[in-house]
């Protein structure tokens with residue numbers, strides 16, 4: 001009897017030990033709550049030998065990194081310590097049932113006023129990799145941004161030994177006050193002023209005047225592999241990124257795994273992220289340094305700052321090499337970086353991205369759709385009111401639109417109005433196709449009527465709708481690559497091409513096997529892209545161009561996903577501290 005007893009208990013013990021081992025090696029989900037405090041405050045920052053008051057989180061530029069695990073509950077208390085409204089958006093976090101925590105001002109919440117605070121509470125569900133957070137009020141995201149890293153609970157689906165993970169946050173620096181610039185732009189109907197520099201982790205680097213000391217340098221050990229978590233937090237520019245003499249293996253975009261592939265450079269739009277692996281396998285010259293660089297990918301005729309930000313990979317010396325004082329290499333050439341107008345590279349790169357689509361990480365692209373919505377993306381010109389001076393093209397005012405509707409921001413949060421059944425701030429009649437069919441990408445702007453209509457028109461979808469949206473660029477003012485961001489959902493890019501979408505031909509070419517999954521898409525300049533997703537996150541969700549001036553001009557819309565059939569598929573009630581207008 002004694003023996004039997006012992007065996008019985010040792011069996012339980014062995015089972016417990018095995019479970020514990022499994023738990024530590026695979027870190028089975030143990031939902032924890034990670035708490036952060038964000039103080040929105042001014043900080044004096046100097047770049048290019050000029051000092052300005054910069055809006056920051058906790059005085060940091062770029063802001064603090066949020067690092068959590070898949071499955072975690074996240075709580076960020078945002079305390080507004082400035083005399084301006086603010087909100088924060090967790091860009092790409094799906095916010096299942098927690099739309100109240102999404103962040104875009106007047107879409108899912110009223111702004112957090114000066115002296116007030118709001119705690120964003122949400123859970124990370126089935127996402128892993130790199131995202132970003134940024135302010136979503138006026139143009140505050142110019143400096144209020146940071147990395148949002150979701151560590152996986154399961155091993156990576158690739159076999160590289162990763163020595164270290166390095167956020168590479170690309171941004172823009174302005175000497176002027178960005179808020180004042182937006183006000184001026186809206187007052188005169190003009191375009192924005194160009195930024196004065198592009199930045200890597202807040203540093204412009206030595207190709208700009210008076211900027212040597214503000215250079216990002218990453219030390220690497222020869223032979224080791226690094227994960228670069230690249231984020232485009234710029235306001236107005238799609239960017240190319242490369243590291244001289246090294247290749248990059250892309251493994252993840254917008255917090256979804258891809259089929260790994262190797263490239264000399266990447267293209268990343270504002271709002272997009274890309275995780276690449278880099279092995280320090282080169283033999284450096286006597287400086288020990290290699291240039292990393294970023295510059296715009298430009299398709300538009302609007303002015304921009306034609307300049308390049310660089311930083312360095314610095315190889316650690318081996319023991320028998322003498323370490324020398326830090327000095328930049330004599331040659332600062334940016335090998336591997338595509339030219340600013342290299343649409344061929346951008347097209348190749350975006351075409352080669354594919355979902356991993358493995359049994360463990362399946363690609364859940366809707367095979368059949370319930371609804372197809374076709375949306376034109378346009379820039380517009382309106383006549384100048386008699387009592388104003390306008391500085392847009394032809395002395396008119398710039399606007400922008402989707403299906404000829406320039407989005408007008410309401411004065412109350414749409415989610416709040418929707419939840420309270422008040423529909424006086426918006427209407428549910430967003431057009432499901434362009435009001436007028438024409439040769440979208442072949443328009444001679446000077447001969448066309450470039451006016452738009454204004455409104456707050458939404459699309460309303462039953463819970464679970466399998467939706468396809470065809471985004472069609474147009475030639476009003478210019479054809480241009482637009483980064484369109486969808487809130488609250490990831491989508492699959494099932495097709496893209498140049499010219500006009502052809503409903504009779506193009507769907508036959510769709511990739512319904514392993515299309516890339518993202519939250520922000522670069523719609524080809526002078527072309528179209530088709531995205532699909534299941535609208536199964538109840539709430540109100542913004543769709544907009546992530547080039548900031550285009551959002552200001554109205555290149556936006558929103559959609560409502562209605563509650564599902566059971567309580568667990570319904571929007572949660574608003575938090576008690578939700579800011580009110």
Ligand SMILES: *[C@@H]1O[C@H](CO)[C@@H](O)[C@H](O)[C@H]1NC(C)=O
Nearest residue numbers: 176177180181182184192193
């Ligand atoms: C933008 O540039 C124009 C022209 O150089 C200048 O007049 C204007 O003041 C600038 N805007 C701001 C907000 O500094």
Ligand SMILES: *[C@@H]1O[C@H](CO)[C@@H](O)[C@H](O)[C@H]1NC(C)=O
Nearest residue numbers: 194195196197208304305307
């Ligand atoms: C681009 O940046 C440089 C360096 O900061 C600045 O001198 C120049 O004025 C900027 N160009 C434009 C078009 O704004």
Ligand SMILES: *[C@@H]1O[C@H](CO)[C@@H](O)[C@H](O)[C@H]1NC(C)=O
Nearest residue numbers: 244245282283284285335336
């Ligand atoms: C890096 O690449 C460039 C261009 O191919 C080449 O000229 C240079 O010698 C390389 N540098 C090193 C240190 O390998």
Ligand SMILES: *[C@@H]1O[C@H](CO)[C@@H](O)[C@H](O)[C@H]1NC(C)=O
Nearest residue numbers: 298305306307339340341342
């Ligand atoms: C950028 O400036 C350089 C040097 O002035 C010029 O050669 C190049 O054509 C410009 N590129 C673009 C895309 O404007």
Ligand SMILES: *[C@@H]1O[C@H](CO)[C@@H](O)[C@H](O)[C@H]1NC(C)=O
Nearest residue numbers: 187188384385386387388389
């Ligand atoms: C121009 O006139 C309109 C109405 O006629 C008025 O609402 C607006 O405030 C005026 N704008 C300026 C800048 O005076």
Ligand SMILES: *[C@@H]1O[C@H](CO)[C@@H](O)[C@H](O)[C@H]1NC(C)=O
Nearest residue numbers: 416417418419420421422563
């Ligand atoms: C809004 O309308 C729905 C359906 O008619 C109802 O169930 C809900 O209680 C209403 N909400 C409020 C806040 O009145």
Ligand SMILES: *[C@@H]1O[C@H](CO)[C@@H](O)[C@H](O)[C@H]1NC(C)=O
Nearest residue numbers: 438439440441442443444500
């Ligand atoms: C549309 O315009 C483009 C550019 O002008 C032209 O090449 C194309 O033939 C036009 N397509 C149609 C169907 O008219």
Ligand SMILES: *[C@@H]1O[C@H](CO)[C@@H](O)[C@H](O)[C@H]1NC(C)=O
Nearest residue numbers: 404435436449450451452453
């Ligand atoms: C957009 O709306 C304006 C104002 O109603 C109209 O004049 C214009 O023709 C429309 N354009 C298109 C492309 O539908």
Ligand SMILES: *[C@@H]1O[C@H](CO)[C@@H](O)[C@H](O)[C@H]1NC(C)=O
Nearest residue numbers: 084085110111113411580581
């Ligand atoms: C801040 O937001 C509140 C609520 O929407 C609004 O009433 C107020 O005018 C805003 N303040 C500024 C400076 O825009």
